[in-house]
Amino acid sequence: MIDKINLFKLGLKKDTLELFNEEYKEYFLGRVTLEHKHTYRVITENGEVLGRVSGKFNYEAFGTEDYPAVGDWVVLDRDSDKNGEAIIHKVLPRMSSLSRKVAGTRSDEQIIATNVDTVFICMALNNDFNIRRLERYISVVWESGANPRIILTKSDLCEDIELRVAQVEEVAIGIDIHVVCALEEEGIDEIADVIGVNDTVTFIGSSGIGKSTLINALLGEEKMLVNEIRESDHKGKHTTTHRELIKLSDGGVVIDTPGMRELQIYSVDFDASFKDVEELAEQCRFVDCKHKTEPGCAVKNAVNDGTLSSERFKSYEKLKRELWIMEKRKKFNERRAERKKNIKKFSRKS
Template sequence: MKLEQYGWNEEWNRKWTDKLRLLDDREYAAGRIAGDFGSKYKVITAAGELWGELSGKFRHSLSGSGEYPAVGDWVVLAMQDGGAHAVIHGVLPRHSVISRKVAGPTQEEQIVASNVDTLFLVSALNDDFNVRRMERYLIMAWNSGANPVILLTKADLCTDAELKMAEMQQAAPGVPVHVVSAILGDGREELQPYIGRGHTVALTGSSGCGKSTMVNWLSGRNLQLTQDVREGDSRGRHTTTHRELFVLPDGGIIVDTPGMRELQLWEDDGGLDLAFGEISTLAAQCRFSDCTHTREEGCAVLEAAASGVLDGKRLQNYHKTQKELQFQNSKEARQKRKTAAASTKSAPPRAKAGSWQRVLDEY
């Protein structure tokens, strides 16, 4: 098996060389995380597919959930038991990270997938269709470093697909939007440029939007279990329960992810301005450089909304999301301060050589 078919290239070879300089002299092998099952990972290597787990030393060096290996990561492995399984000693620097905040009040990052070139944002053309929700997904995509592409699935169930496509294009200027139907086989040729050899795509969207069906359709095999949605509200169930990576017939790599009931954004790295590009453009024409676009005189954004040039609902969602991200960033900053303060306290004495602690630290 060649790692190139899983996306290995000269860039990863360079990162691999740099990473090895920081490690000891034992023999290591490269692998890519293909499945995350909690304490164990499915890993693809040149010798084939195997199970891996974190070394004690590596696990103890991680300060947050966002530093743990994720599906799509390239990792450093030490083979065990003649190559039957592996121990993970590190992660190569990522070129893209698709993140969200974990559900609930916990202030933790959850990585959906890493090292993705194109992120398919999937929305079904039934009651799942929601432009405002797609704006949130676009922020996540732009923040990740991956290129967003919107897929409107289940076109066979929709009588006004072109209208909805135009509505989505208006809300996502510059982002490719494709209408597809796995049942009818429509739209596959439009997706070919994204799934070429060595190219990694990931699918994300709400439960029941058709992500697993898309994986099966593009692969030509029943790789993922699918279920029907409820007729009353088109809501789906969590058919996919974990993130997993597959190789497509054309040589591309695709990552399926569990459906999201709710997308809580993690942080903003310019994604808000990119997702609401026309508001950012209008803001440059405001009288005041620190204009909040809420009540100021000479606000070009408010004037555009009043005249109908800018959709009022889109401006409302912009303000709502902006406040959410500001609140999220303040919580994250407080958490970092608490963590830094805790780390300055004196650490407990290390166990003596030969104890269980040394075993964990060394392996």
């Protein structure tokens, strides 16, 4: 008899299990570990199956964000694909959803990973070091519902680590910071200690910053391929081109994601990611202060006296503008989706 897989060690939470047992107990519960073009690899307590969404699911979905993503808990009609692919009937509510806007002019949401407890934002201490990019990552992670932690990689290539950490602390308000050198396995135990047996974590950041090397160190094996480091910029090239959920040996899972050349925001939690700026804005004389030329602007005063760096304020303003544009596009797409929905209803009645 094959031992059943402990789904709690794959990140299953009690709330999700209770919902499944209440509403779908005649079906099977599984978690998406890999996404193909039209099929999904799903792990259940009896093993892995290949699945595809039902016709009804496909009919009712309006955007890419409605479809299963790596990390999702889904409702299946079977836990074996010996007699054909399993059918996915439902995606259970996501406890967190890490996403970004798709590249280009479209405003669609691209899901990076779901049901993640902790997102490790990785940034190398060499040429990749970029505080403004880090602010963007922090904003997206807080919005996702997951907890951010920051990993500064390649400490062996940095001559002044304390300065870099101090710069990060200025923008990473209330976020834990870890300094590691994955090749030497320095700081790896510290990362492993914060990952619980019921946790789902993911690592995000630019290509070549050492995410694969870090995951290999946590796995204790060379599962993730890493190309040789180029001498010109000391970067190892991340060869991952897809998202995949991987089980850690001591319990818990990691969702590996490809490196990101750009991170276009889909939504932002300014209260968490720019808490310092938002608190200053509350002190402005006018509630609708634009922080331009208005008298009594606490934000501009802080910039002028050096309390708030002008670079951080510019970053805040830039993300505000991007979010405004994104919200306009979302409303347009919502109206378009509603029209399509009404057309479908009319066609069915006809």
